Amino acid sequence: MTPWSLIPHLLTSGITIGAIYALVALGFVTIYRASQIINFAQGEFVMLGGIITFFFLRGGGIPYPLAALLAVILVIIIGLLLQVLVVYPLRKASVLIPLMATLGASIFLSNTSGLIFGTLPKVLPPFSGERPLEIGGIPIAPQSLWVLGATFLLLITLYILSHRMLLGKAMEASSTDPLGAELVGISRNLMVLVAFGVSAGVGALAGIFITPIFYTSYNSGTLLGLKGFVAAVLGGWGKNGGAVLGGFTLGIVESMSVAFIPSGYKDAVAFVILLLILYIRPKGILGSPFIDSRRW
Amino acid sequence: MLKVKELTVCYGRLPALKEVSLEVQEGEVVSLIGPNGAGKTTLLLTISGILERTEGRISFRGEDITDLNPHQIVTKGIGHVPQGRHIFPTLSVLDNLLLGGYRKRRGDITDDLEWVYHLFPILDDRGHQRAGTLSGGEQQMLAIGRALMTRPTLLLLDEPSLGLAPGVTEDIFSAFEEMNKRGLTILIVEQEARFSLAISHRGYLLRSGWLIKEGPAAELRESQEVKSLYLGQGGKRA
Numbered sequence: 001m002t003p004w005s006l007i008p009h010l011l012t013s014g015i016t017i018g019a020i021y022a023l024v025a026l027g028f029v030t031i032y033r034a035s036q037i038i039n040f041a042q043g044e045f046v047m048l049g050g051i052i053t054f055f056f057l058r059g060g061g062i063p064y065p066l067a068a069l070l071a072v073i074l075v076i077i078i079g080l081l082l083q084v085l086v087v088y089p090l091r092k093a094s095v096l097i098p099l100m101a102t103l104g105a106s107i108f109l110s111n112t113s114g115l116i117f118g119t120l121p122k123v124l125p126p127f128s129g130e131r132p133l134e135i136g137g138i139p140i141a142p143q144s145l146w147v148l149g150a151t152f153l154l155l156i157t158l159y160i161l162s163h164r165m166l167l168g169k170a171m172e173a174s175s176t177d178p179l180g181a182e183l184v185g186i187s188r189n190l191m192v193l194v195a196f197g198v199s200a201g202v203g204a205l206a207g208i209f210i211t212p213i214f215y216t217s218y219n220s221g222t223l224l225g226l227k228g229f230v231a232a233v234l235g236g237w238g239k240n241g242g243a244v245l246g247g248f249t250l251g252i253v254e255s256m257s258v259a260f261i262p263s264g265y266k267d268a269v270a271f272v273i274l275l276l277i278l279y280i281r282p283k284g285i286l287g288s289p290f291i292d293s294r295r296w
Numbered sequence: 297m298l299k300v301k302e303l304t305v306c307y308g309r310l311p312a313l314k315e316v317s318l319e320v321q322e323g324e325v326v327s328l329i330g331p332n333g334a335g336k337t338t339l340l341l342t343i344s345g346i347l348e349r350t351e352g353r354i355s356f357r358g359e360d361i362t363d364l365n366p367h368q369i370v371t372k373g374i375g376h377v378p379q380g381r382h383i384f385p386t387l388s389v390l391d392n393l394l395l396g397g398y399r400k401r402r403g404d405i406t407d408d409l410e411w412v413y414h415l416f417p418i419l420d421d422r423g424h425q426r427a428g429t430l431s432g433g434e435q436q437m438l439a440i441g442r443a444l445m446t447r448p449t450l451l452l453l454d455e456p457s458l459g460l461a462p463g464v465t466e467d468i469f470s471a472f473e474e475m476n477k478r479g480l481t482i483l484i485v486e487q488e489a490r491f492s493l494a495i496s497h498r499g500y501l502l503r504s505g506w507l508i509k510e511g512p513a514a515e516l517r518e519s520q521e522v523k524s525l526y527l528g529q530g531g532k533r534a
Contacts, residue, residue: 169394172386173395180378181395182346183344183366184445185367186367186398
């Protein structure tokens with residue numbers, strides 16, 4: 001088998017994992033836009049979504065959809081608690097301190113998950129069978145289509161939330177001009193809380209959709225979170241469109257790399273991309289409203 | 297209506313306001329004048345709950361509001377047009393106004409919107425433009441309109457004439473008079489004391505955090521302190 005014959009398979013798996021990176025990146029962006037905080041516990045939401053669903057399904061014998069729903073609700077509550085217990089008390093500290101705190105929360109969440117649910121990797125059953133569909137001669141796992149469909153729906157939902165609903169506009173107002181927002185009665189703390197809830201929910205859903213494809217263990221959130229962060233920077237830090245573009249680009253490039261370099265180096269690809277983008281174009285593909293290009 | 301009692305506010309250990317007491321009666325326009333750094337903006341931001349006071353109490357319509365959050369104070373009926381306008385530049389003009397009505401139910405805001413458009417028709421024309429692209433005068437009108445959308449009974453205005461052409465300033469001040477005729481109480485901070493005293497009933501003079509003079513607007517306008525401080529005429533330097 002030559003490397004080239006692998007390309008179609010690698011492309012489909014790249015798109016699938018790219019969708020997950022995109023969702024994680026969107027979680028980063030949502031929280032950053034509301035609060036200027038980089039939440040490094042973002043990947044843990046994904047891990048918890050998958051693992052808690054597994055726990056309800058296997059341990060509790062709860063039907064799959066209900067188990068997934070309960071897991072999403074539980075992870076949203078964890079996200080809200082993260083804001084209330086960790087981020088809110090540090091609201092007057094400089095930005096680096098809440099960032100460190102979320103990193104700490106990330107370690108806490110993954111180790112707690114390991115203690116409660118065990119350290120063995122978990123895998124969920126696919127939503128609709130395992131038999132691959134043939135599309136244009138390429139076998140595609142039905143779960144990949146679920147991932148893409150769910151990502152698409154979530155993107156539309158987030159778009160409507162942030163551009164069509166007053167709540168989303170209030171979040172934007174609160175991040176662009178906190179004083180102006182407070183003076184018309186938009187509480188910044190409430191907006192940050194909503195952002196944590198939304199990000200946690202999106203992360204949990206990503207975890208539920210991806211766990212039937214990739215094993216999820218208590219410590220897989222860290223790497224997923226970091227890659228989602230790379231994706232958000234790659235696409236253009238702070239932009240929803242950038243997060244999506246960056247996610248898919250990273251997923252595809254990373255997956256394709258396996259055809260040409262040993263697969264053990266796959267995870268390093270993301271970080272090489274991060275280094276390159278920071279050297280060459282720190283504002284990302286689409287440009288970033290938060291990074292002043294004149295400084296570089 | 298508004299009672300500020302012996303208010304002291306500090307930035308770190310440095311006091312910006314020292315035992316300031318003032319009152320605004322229902323239906324009044326009251327000017328708060330004083331040079332740069334006198335503490336005028338500090339006073340307004342403390343009334344709105346943005347800054348924390350060190351000593352003293354603030355009450356509004358007989359209710360103590362000293363320890364309320366900014367968003368609670370807005371719902372009590374205190375609107376605030378901050379210095380520098382602080383509009384939301386990335387959102388449309390209409391969205392800026394709708395966010396002013398954020399704390400109210402949807403059906404309630406049409407009347408408020410009509411009232412704002414009556415005062416500043418340009419905001420209706422520019423409804424779908426991004427607020428950041430408006431001229432300085434239009435942005436000031438938007439900031440005032442947005443504060444009116446919170447349906448205040450007391451409006452705090454911080455340097456509304458700052459950086460505006462004289463013609464625009466006149467338009468905005470005549471809008472203030474019209475708002476006051478409709479029953480809105482106004483507390484206005486201005487460096488251009490001429491403009492604000494002309495539409496005010498009473499005034500307070502603030503200097504380096506101390507309240508040094510108060511009285512009817514006409515009287516204040518004629519006083520030596522005010523003349524020498526602002527109007528560049530009379531006083532010791534002449």
